[in-house]
Amino acid sequence: xxxxxxxxxxxxxxxxxxxxxxxxxxxxxxxxxxxxxxxxxxxxxxxxxxxxxxxxxxxxxxxxxxxxxxxxxxxxxxxxxxxxxxxxxxxxxxxxxxxxxxxxxxxxxxxxxxxxxxxxxxxxxxxxxxxxxxxxxxxxxxxxxxxxxxxxxxxxxxxxxxxxxxxxxxxxxxxxxxxxxxxxxxxxxxxxxxxxxxxxxxxxxxxxxxxxxxxxxxxxxxxxxxxxxxxxxxxxxxxxxxxxxxxxxxxx
Amino acid sequence: xxxxxxxxxxxxxxxxxxxxxxxxxxxxxxxxxxxxxxxxxxxxxxxxxxxxxxxxxxxxxxxxxxxxxxxxxxxxxxxxxxxxxxxxxxxxxxxxxxxxxxxxxxxxxxxxxxxxxxxxxxxxxxxxxxxxxxxxxxxxxxxxxxxxxxxxxxxxxxxxxxxxxxxxxxxxxxxxxxxxxxxxxxxxxxxxxxxxxxxxxxxxxxxxxxxxxxxxxxxxxxxxxxxxxxxxxxxxxxxxxxxxxxxxxxxxxxxxxxxxxxxxxxxxxxxxxxxxxxxxxxxxxxxxxxxxxxxxxxxxxxxxxxxxxxxxxxxxxxxxxxxxxxxxxxxxxxxxxxxxxxxxxxxxxxxxxxxxxxxxxxxxxxxxxxxxxxxxxxxxxxxxxxxxxxxxxxxxxxxxxxxxxxxxxxxxxxxxxxxxxxxxxxxxxxxxxxxx
Numbered sequence: 296x297x298x299x300x301x302x303x304x305x306x307x308x309x310x311x312x313x314x315x316x317x318x319x320x321x322x323x324x325x326x327x328x329x330x331x332x333x334x335x336x337x338x339x340x341x342x343x344x345x346x347x348x349x350x351x352x353x354x355x356x357x358x359x360x361x362x363x364x365x366x367x368x369x370x371x372x373x374x375x376x377x378x379x380x381x382x383x384x385x386x387x388x389x390x391x392x393x394x395x396x397x398x399x400x401x402x403x404x405x406x407x408x409x410x411x412x413x414x415x416x417x418x419x420x421x422x423x424x425x426x427x428x429x430x431x432x433x434x435x436x437x438x439x440x441x442x443x444x445x446x447x448x449x450x451x452x453x454x455x456x457x458x459x460x461x462x463x464x465x466x467x468x469x470x471x472x473x474x475x476x477x478x479x480x481x482x483x484x485x486x487x488x489x490x491x492x493x494x495x496x497x498x499x500x501x502x503x504x505x506x507x508x509x510x511x512x513x514x515x516x517x518x519x520x521x522x523x524x525x526x527x528x529x530x531x532x533x534x535x536x537x538x539x540x541x542x543x544x545x546x547x
Numbered sequence: 548x549x550x551x552x553x554x555x556x557x558x559x560x561x562x563x564x565x566x567x568x569x570x571x572x573x574x575x576x577x578x579x580x581x582x583x584x585x586x587x588x589x590x591x592x593x594x595x596x597x598x599x600x601x602x603x604x605x606x607x608x609x610x611x612x613x614x615x616x617x618x619x620x621x622x623x624x625x626x627x628x629x630x631x632x633x634x635x636x637x638x639x640x641x642x643x644x645x646x647x648x649x650x651x652x653x654x655x656x657x658x659x660x661x662x663x664x665x666x667x668x669x670x671x672x673x674x675x676x677x678x679x680x681x682x683x684x685x686x687x688x689x690x691x692x693x694x695x696x697x698x699x700x701x702x703x704x705x706x707x708x709x710x711x712x713x714x715x716x717x718x719x720x721x722x723x724x725x726x727x728x729x730x731x732x733x734x735x736x737x738x739x740x741x742x743x744x745x746x747x748x749x750x751x752x753x754x755x756x757x758x759x760x761x762x763x764x765x766x767x768x769x770x771x772x773x774x775x776x777x778x779x780x781x782x783x784x785x786x787x788x789x790x791x792x793x794x795x796x797x798x799x800x801x802x803x804x805x806x807x808x809x810x811x812x813x814x815x816x817x818x819x820x821x822x823x824x825x826x827x828x829x830x831x832x833x834x835x836x837x838x839x840x841x842x843x844x845x846x847x848x849x850x851x852x853x854x855x856x857x858x859x860x861x862x863x864x865x866x867x868x869x870x871x872x873x874x875x876x877x878x879x880x881x882x883x884x885x886x887x888x889x890x891x892x893x894x895x896x897x898x899x900x901x902x903x904x905x906x907x908x909x910x911x912x913x914x915x916x917x918x919x920x921x922x923x924x925x926x927x928x929x930x931x932x933x934x935x936x937x938x939x940x941x942x943x944x945x946x947x948x949x950x951x952x953x954x955x956x957x958x959x960x961x962x963x964x965x966x967x968x969x970x971x972x973x974x975x976x977x978x979x980x981x982x983x
Contacts, residue, residue, distance in 0.1 A: 344933070345929050346925070346929065366937075366938070367929060367932035368933075368937045368938070368941075370933070371932070371933055371935035372935060376933075382930070383926055383927045385927055385944075385948050386951075386952075387947065387948035387949065387950075387951030387952060387955075388947070388948045393934070393944065394934075396935075397931070397934035397935040398935065400934075400936045401935035453934065457934065457935065
């Protein structure tokens with residue numbers, strides 16, 4: 296589904312990612328861990344197509360199609376979703392309105408018929424419970440005045456409505472207390488199936504107790520330096536990242 | 548050499564001051580005042596940023612009843628203007644169109660005063676009202692070239708349930724000067740809502756010069772929404788002069804989207820204890836539009852309060868000006884005045900000049916003001932696009948979000964919806980908000 300090969304990315308002329316290789320198959324969940332400044336968020340943003348991230352080398356291929364030259368909305372249309380580490384507050388825009396515009400944007404891209412408001416509201420009502428989102432949040436302004444937990448739940452709610460094939464979760468656990476973490480993880484787990492894939496970017500192993508990954512990759516200095524299963528996350532939790540990065544340096 | 552204002556005045560018939568008619572007398576006074584003047588120049592402080600160069604170049608024809616409807620694309624019918632729960636009054640090229648307007652005028656205290664009427668109107672004391680701002684060039688010109696004037700007088704304790712909507716249309720193939728006078732007199736404890744909507748034919752290149760006088764008696768409430776959507780070739784000069792007596796509240800919006808050059812002056816005097824005004828404004832500029840608002844709020848006595856919020860959105864090489872003056876008289880203690888001017892620049896060439904001006908002569912006051920100038924939030928744009936909105940829709944949504952603060956405060960759903968439509972096209976947000 297997602298094939299990243301030899302990906303080099305510059306931000307402001309500085310190389311942040313230096314040759315990433317990552318293959319995600321349908322239904323798989325991959326965790327990407329790593330110390331601060333290792334390039335985790337850059338990877339998520341470059342997959343979603345944020346401006347200012349220049350691919351100097353390599354490829355991001357999604358379902359056989361190169362994403363590199365696509366606009367963010369075209370990538371959404373292809374089935375890519377990024378849950379933001381810091382969801383954006385947009386005062387003055389109704390949450391449901393925004394989501395309907397998003398879904399219909401995607402449907403337009405795919406040549407599907409737009410949903411009417413009635414059809415859309417029906418869909419939304421069925422999804423809102425699944426994520427444990429308070430229904431009153433629907434008619435509030437996008438993330439405006441939401442608590443940290445509400446914002447993250449709103450991201451997962453959007454994910455559940457837009458039904459992407461690949462969801463990248465960028466430090467979705469940051470700023471969450473244990474109850475919110477569980478609720479968000481439950482929402483994600485309900486969306487996991489044989490065809491949908493997840494890339495879960497996190498600093499801490501804690502999230503991976505709830506969203507159990509098939510693979511764990513360690514990103515450091517713009518490269519994946521180790522890949523393992525969920526046990527690798529536990530090792531990292533007890534030993535930190537130093538034993539990996541030190542090893543890399545002495546080997547180099 | 549004769550300047551362009553004098554050239555225009557030469558087209559007027561000589562006022563006849565001997566008739567005993569007070570309006571003729573007023574005309575003759577007005578003429579004396581401006582007979583040695585020219586249009587305001589950028590050397591004057593309050594016109595510093597607004598050049599009337601284009602206005603000077605135009606050889607305007609003064610509207611009279613003969614050239615009304617010179618460029619009607621199709622005949623209008625009353626049904627074109629009908630809206631539920633509204634009393635609508637249609638003016639074309641400065642003149643009232645009774646056949647297109649609501650019939651329920653007099654019973655709602657609405658009088659149209661054709662300029663040529665000789666009868667003195669003692670009850671409302673129009674003369675005093677019209678005299679008040681005669682010293683200003685455009686107000687004097689307004690009196691001299693007046694088409695129809697409209698008087699809305701709401702009697703004591705009366706609440707007019709229906710919204711009074713004035714539709715003022717410019718439709719002339721000639722560059723036409725249309726001068727209108729709107730007077731709203733709210734008697735004690737009355738309540739009304741008035742919309743002034745300016746529209747014009749795409750090809751209209753006229754000059755609109757409107758003065759609105761609002762007189763709010765004790766404990767009255769007036770909502771006044773001014774919506775300027777004239778074509779991009781027009782020049783629009785508007786003035787609102789308001790006096791708010793004790794316990795009365797004025798809620799005023801000035802929304803400007805139209806005209807090549809638009810200047811609106813708003814001057815509110817809070818003259819009785821617990822008088823209140825809320826002045827909101829929203830303007831959008833594209834191409835080389837020039838949109839100027841000058842507001843003045845005068846706290847003449849203590850315990851008066853004002854809130855002001857202006858939001859400007861400027862694209863291309865358009866330019867906006869907001870000058871917000873607050874004057875607090877000596878002894879006007881325990882007043883509060885809040886002012887905010889927020890502006891969004893959508894292009895590198897767009898420009899805003901925003902200036903608060905506080906003149907405070909009392910010491911126990913609460914005054915706050917703030918001005919911001921910003922650009923579209925790139926992160927928010929990326930956020931929306933990553934959700935599937937295309938660039939155009941995401942941008943429109945963020946621009947709407949900026950304007951929403953002013954729009955949401957408008958208590959008329961139809962007007963809110965119209966504005967929402969302007970920003971978002973046909974995908975209406977309100978259908979969801981109403982569901983909640």
